[in-house]
Amino acid sequence: MIPAAFEYVRAGSADEAISMIGEHGDEAKFLAGGHSLIPLMKLRLAQPTVLVDIGRVNDLSYIRDGGDHVAIGALTRHMDVENSELLRSEVPLLAHAASHVGDPQVRHRGTLGGTIAHADPASDLPATTLALGATYVAQGPNGTREIAAADFYEGFLESALAPDEMLTEIRVPKMDGAGWSFQKFNRRAQDWAIVGVAAWRRNGDSAVALVNMGSVPVLATSVSSALSSGASIDDAAEQAAAEAEPQADLNASVEYRTHLAKVLVKRALTEASG
Amino acid sequence: MEISVTINGVTHTGDVEPRTLLVHYIREHVGLTGTNIGCDTSSCGACSVHLDGEAVKSCTVLAVQADGHELTTIEGLAAEDGTLHPMQQAFMDNHALQCGYCTPGMVMAATSLLQENPSPTEDDVRIGLEGNLCRCTGYHNIVQAVLAAAK
Numbered sequence: 001m002i003p004a005a006f007e008y009v010r011a012g013s014a015d016e017a018i019s020m021i022g023e024h025g026d027e028a029k030f031l032a033g034g035h036s037l038i039p040l041m042k043l044r045l046a047q048p049t050v051l052v053d054i055g056r057v058n059d060l061s062y063i064r065d066g067g068d069h070v071a072i073g074a075l076t077r078h079m080d081v082e083n084s085e086l087l088r089s090e091v092p093l094l095a096h097a098a099s100h101v102g103d104p105q106v107r108h109r110g111t112l113g114g115t116i117a118h119a120d121p122a123s124d125l126p127a128t129t130l131a132l133g134a135t136y137v138a139q140g141p142n143g144t145r146e147i148a149a150a151d152f153y154e155g156f157l158e159s160a161l162a163p164d165e166m167l168t169e170i171r172v173p174k175m176d177g178a179g180w181s182f183q184k185f186n187r188r189a190q191d192w193a194i195v196g197v198a199a200w201r202r203n204g205d206s207a208v209a210l211v212n213m214g215s216v217p218v219l220a221t222s223v224s225s226a227l228s229s230g231a232s233i234d235d236a237a238e239q240a241a242a243e244a245e246p247q248a249d250l251n252a253s254v255e256y257r258t259h260l261a262k263v264l265v266k267r268a269l270t271e272a273s274g
Numbered sequence: 275m276e277i278s279v280t281i282n283g284v285t286h287t288g289d290v291e292p293r294t295l296l297v298h299y300i301r302e303h304v305g306l307t308g309t310n311i312g313c314d315t316s317s318c319g320a321c322s323v324h325l326d327g328e329a330v331k332s333c334t335v336l337a338v339q340a341d342g343h344e345l346t347t348i349e350g351l352a353a354e355d356g357t358l359h360p361m362q363q364a365f366m367d368n369h370a371l372q373c374g375y376c377t378p379g380m381v382m383a384a385t386s387l388l389q390e391n392p393s394p395t396e397d398d399v400r401i402g403l404e405g406n407l408c409r410c411t412g413y414h415n416i417v418q419a420v421l422a423a424a425k
Contacts (some may be wrong), residue, residue: 008292103405
């Protein structure tokens, strides 16, 4: 399978990338690691006429201590997120979830910014950063703005990014010793989650986000509300799908996904409370 | 677009269409056919090569993305005198192939794995090779071979 023909341009900096995408209009797409976009282009589900390659904008690949948060450059690869000592100690849920993306070859190429901008509800890290209350930084022709993860996902593969905006940084609050868990249920090792759960708990506080339980990553706020009003893990987990609108596909019916979400949320909360 | 890619120590310069996949560039433009195309959907790992020393699936990389970078393919592992790379030898010694179709990709993924984790446990090897499928299901001996090569 070969993608449809396109024009290829290469950006040396974020500024240059934004001006290139502005020049080429709506049919242009950014190419980072390419591990979401190239498969779609091969299937001709995406046919951009111009690709702006940002894969060489090396100054957007970093993981820095920002005080109360860790700042991650959008072009940081999954493998570097997984192996970061800073993330392993301060945001272990994200480092761990990154180790579950695809397989090692995919993690050598795929980037954190790429998977978030792609906004696939079945991907692991959009939901994980949502659970962590991350802030995304987008740069456009008129400067930068911050977008809360909770406001970012608007629909299937649709985000709050304008066509001429580029995701440049992901800021993830430090977990401050919170208990956490990442549950991913699939039939084959490298597959997307049929359902996944990213969760953390600290004192009375908690957050639970669901992978592949609707057209966007889902924050299961009813579970957290139940926990904070004193419900048991079993009772709170019964609320797992309250905010979700799961779809049926070859892997699972709506009923099965709903059941799975409850089981996995229960496991996640138990592990996060241990 | 003109690109220049160093493959197994030799620099190749030539024109490609931007949509040319790296695996097609390696096989059809450069003529190195040891890298196989399997699923063509970044699942099976048969097309694994090293890009700047790390295993990648060359069906999901554009040739233009490799411009200016270094590749190693299965042809580049053995020494010039034909002495097999320790991983290739370990695959032979442990009968780690049946039909052989997945083997070049398995060997490239396994060498990348050992570079990142020189002393893996059996579980590390099984998880580390999750991106490579063997349709003969000959995984047991493949894992044994990687563990033997690690020694």
